[in-house]
Structures are given as structure tokens and as C-alpha cells.
Amino acid sequence: MQLIFYILFYPLLWLISILPFRLLYIFSDLVCFITYRLIGYRKNVVRHNLEIALPHLTTKERKKVEEKFYHHMCDMFLEMIKTMSISKEEIQKRYRFTNMDLYLDLEKKNKSIALLCAHYASYEWAVSMNYYINFTGYGIYKKIANKHFDKLVHKIRSRFKAVLITTKETVPTIEQCKKTGKLGVYGFASDQSPKYHKGSHWATFMGTETPIHVGAELLAKRLDMNVIFLKTKRIKRGYYEATFEHLVDNPKETANFEISEMFMKKVEEQIYEAPEFYLWTHKRWKHKKQA
Numbered sequence: 001m002q003l004i005f006y007i008l009f010y011p012l013l014w015l016i017s018i019l020p021f022r023l024l025y026i027f028s029d030l031v032c033f034i035t036y037r038l039i040g041y042r043k044n045v046v047r048h049n050l051e052i053a054l055p056h057l058t059t060k061e062r063k064k065v066e067e068k069f070y071h072h073m074c075d076m077f078l079e080m081i082k083t084m085s086i087s088k089e090e091i092q093k094r095y096r097f098t099n100m101d102l103y104l105d106l107e108k109k110n111k112s113i114a115l116l117c118a119h120y121a122s123y124e125w126a127v128s129m130n131y132y133i134n135f136t137g138y139g140i141y142k143k144i145a146n147k148h149f150d151k152l153v154h155k156i157r158s159r160f161k162a163v164l165i166t167t168k169e170t171v172p173t174i175e176q177c178k179k180t181g182k183l184g185v186y187g188f189a190s191d192q193s194p195k196y197h198k199g200s201h202w203a204t205f206m207g208t209e210t211p212i213h214v215g216a217e218l219l220a221k222r223l224d225m226n227v228i229f230l231k232t233k234r235i236k237r238g239y240y241e242a243t244f245e246h247l248v249d250n251p252k253e254t255a256n257f258e259i260s261e262m263f264m265k266k267v268e269e270q271i272y273e274a275p276e277f278y279l280w281t282h283k284r285w286k287h288k289k290q291a
Contacts, residue, residue, distance in 0.1 A: 002146045002147060002148055003148055005146065005148075006146060006148035006149060006152075010152070013081050013084065014084065014085075016078060016081045016082070017081050017082050017083070017084035017085040017086075018085050019082075021082075021238055024078055024079075024082060025075065025078075025237060025238065027078065028071075028074045028075050028078045029071075029074075031074045031077075031078065032070050032071050032073075032074040035070060035073075035074060036067070036070040041281070042281040043066075045280070045281055045282075045283055046066055046069065046070075046280040046281060047062070047066065049280045049282075049283075049284055049285065050062045050065060050066060050275075050280060052206065052207075052208055052285050053206035053207070053208075053271070053275070053284075054206075054275060055207070065275050065276050066280075068276035069275075069276045069277075069278070069280055072121075072234070072276055072277055073279070073281070075237065075238070076121075076122060076124070079122060079124065079125065079238070080124045083124065083125070083156050083159075084156055088131060091125060091128045091160075092128065092131065094125070094238055094239050094240065095122060095125040095126070095128050095239075095240045095242065096239075096240070096241050096242070097129060097132065097241075097242050097243075097244070098241055098242065098243045099243055099244055100129075100132050100244075102228075102244045102246065103129075103132075103133065103185075103228065103244045104132075104133070104134075106226050106228065107133070107134055107135055107183075109226060109249075110183070111183070111224060111225060111226050112135070112174070112177065112178070112183050112184050112185065112186070112223065112225045112226075113135065113184075113185040113186070113225055113226045113227070113228060114185075114186055114188060114216050114219065114220045114225045114226070114227045114228070115185050115186065115187045115188065115228055115229075115230055116188050116190060116216055116227065116228070116229050116230070116247070116263045116266075117187060117188070117189055117229065117230040117232070118189065118191040118266075118267040118270060118271075118278070119189055119191055119192060119278065119279035119282070120191075120232055120267070120270055120271070120277055120278050120279070121232040121233060121234045121240055121277045122232060122234070122240045123189060123232065125240065126187070126230060126232065126242060127139060127157055127160045127162045127187075128160055129242075130160045130161040130162050131160065131161070133185060135183050135184050135185045136163060136177075136182065136183070136184040136185075137161065137162045137163065137184070137185050137187070138162070138163050138164075138165055138173065138174075138184050138185070138186045138187065139157060139162050139163070139164050139165070139187050140165055140166075140167060140170050140186065140187060140188055140189075141153070141164055141165075141166065141167070142166065142167055143166045143167075143168075170186075170215075170219075171219065174186060174219055174223060175223070178223050186216075186219075186225075187230075188213075188215070188216040190212075190213035190215065190216050190260075190263065191213075191263075191264065191267045192213075192279075192282050192284060193210065193211065193282065193283060193284050193285070193286055193287065194211055194212065194213045196211055196287045200287075201214050201257050201260065202289055203257070203260070203261045203264055205264050205267075205268060205284075206268055206271065208285055209289055210284065210285050210287060211287050212260055212261070212264055213260065214257060214260045216259075216260070216263075217251065217257065217258075217259040217260045217263075220248070220251040220259065221251045221252050221254075221259075224250075224251065224252060225251065226248070226249055227247040227248040227251055227259055228244050228245065228246055228247055229244070229245040229246075229247050229263060229266045230242055230243075230244060230245075231243045231244075231245055231266065231270055232270075233273075233274075234274070234277055245266065247259060247262055247263065247266075248262075
């Protein structure tokens with residue numbers, strides 16, 4: 001069944017990927033109308049999240065953010081598909097790094113790097129940084145249930161010289177690289193809600209106390225990695241700018257959970273600047289702290 005599903009949908013994905021950007025965004029407007037107006041995909045989740053995160057806005061203002069978000073979400077989804085056929089020149093024109101020198105200076109310190117980013121703007125196109133770097137770039141992702149689509153994602157990312165590792169493979173992969181002296185940069189999109197357990201670390205995010213991911217911090221401390229944040233900004237439709245921001249050089253010297261909370265503050269600042277580009281369909285505040 002997985003193979004049949006893949007065979008049926010792959011030609012459609014390929015056709016979408018070869019559309020010129022002008023037609024791609026016309027198609028995106030149609031997808032947005034169906035997704036938002038007709039189906040109402042996760043609309044209740046999005047509205048609930050916006051109410052929690054942006055209580056200072058009026059209902060009308062939040063509705064405007066909601067509408068812009070759905071337009072951007074559909075753009076981003078189709079841009080992900082476009083990645084199947086996009087040229088190196090095209091993606092470098094559309095996703096630009098403003099200060100690659102900051103990152104390259106860190107490589108000279110001869111330590112691996114933990115790169116923290118959010119599900120914001122075009123987080124998928126951040127993989128293009130592999131065109132500019134010397135270290136091996138590892139993208140950490142959640143394995144797709146359909147093994148054929150999972151292989152397709154690997155194939156697409158390999159075009160950008162990225163190595164994909166699943167969440168389960170992350171720790172053994174980084175530890176093995178440390179043991180063999182192989183330097184890498186590891187991308188952690190750690191802003192969404194973790195699985196809840198009694199030992200979860202809680203922090204205030206967008207004004208509400210919620211559990212946060214701390215795995216990237218724990219690995220950075222254990223394996224002595226430099227830690228940076230990648231801030232992405234949408235310039236106009238289909239064009240983005242990414243800026244590296246220094247977080248920590250010596251993670252072992254920081255207090256417990258300081259790096260994780262620092263990261264979430266960066267994400268928070270990014271959202272307040274332009275909330276429509278955050279991924280609001282995720283149930284970010286689904287856990288309630290017990291007394």
C-alpha cells in the first residue's frame with residue numbers, strides 16, 4: 001500500500017516541482033483557499049495557539065495573522081516540493097545568508113557546532129547552507145512512516161550535501177563523530193512541544209509556562225560543541241534571509257537549561273516580529289503543569 005501511494009503521488013509532486021515560481025504561487029493561492037476556506041485544516045488549533053501566544057492583539061488582528069499564516073504555510077509546503085528540482089543558483093538567490101563569516105569563524109575553533117533553529121519562515125531551505133560550509137552538515141528529522149517518501153526526502157537533501165539522521169540516530173551519530181574526530185554542524189529544530197514526562201523542564205514561552213526540548217543543550221554540554229542560532233526572515237514571497245547569532249562558546253560553563261531557555265527567547269523574539277511565519281498548526285501548549 002505504501003508503494004502504491006508513493007507511485008500515485010510522486011508524478012504530481014514532480015510536476016509541481018518543475019512549475020515556474022510564478023505559477024507555483026498561483027497554485028499555492030488555490031491550495032490555500034481549499035486548505036483554509038473549505039477544509040479549515042487545524043483552524044481550531046491555530047486559533048487556540050494565537051489566543052495563547054498573542055493575547056495583546058485584538059480578535060480582528062489575530063484573524064489577520066491567521067489568514068497570512070495559512071498563505072505562508074501553503075507557500076512553504078510547495079517550496080518544499082520545489083526543492084526536488086530547484087537549481088543551486090536559484091536557491092542561493094532565494095535563500096541568502098547575511099553573515100556566513102560568523103559561522104566559518106566558528107569552524108576554525110575545531111569544535112563541532114549545534115545549530116538551533118525554529119519552525120519559522122523557510123526552515124526547509126536552511127539546508128542550502130551546506131553549499132558554503134566545510135563541516136559535514138547533519139539535519140535531524142522525524143522519520144516518515146512511508147519508507148518510500150522517507151527515501152525521497154533523503155534523496156532531496158543529498159542534493160544539498162546534507163546528511164539526514166533521525167531523532168533516534170542523533171545521539172549515537174554525534175558520539176561516533178566525536179570519537180573519530182569528525183567535525184560536523186548539527187541542525188536542531190527544537191522549538192515544538194516535547195513528549196511530556198515528570199522530568200520535563202518547564203520554561204515560559206510566549207507568556208505561558210510549557211515544557212521545552214533540552215536535548216540539544218545536553219549534547220552540546222556533553223560533547224563540548226559551540227552553539228549558534230539561525231534566525232530566518234522572509235523578505236518577500238519566495239525570498240528569505242538567514243542570519244547566524246552566537247549563543248554559547250563553552251556550554252559546560254553555563255547553568256543547567258540556560259541554553260535551552262536562551263534559544264526559546266530567540267524564537268519568541270522572532271515570532272513577535274512577524275507571527276504569521278511561525279508554524280501554528282502544532283499543539284505547542286498542550287501540556288499543563290500539575291500542581
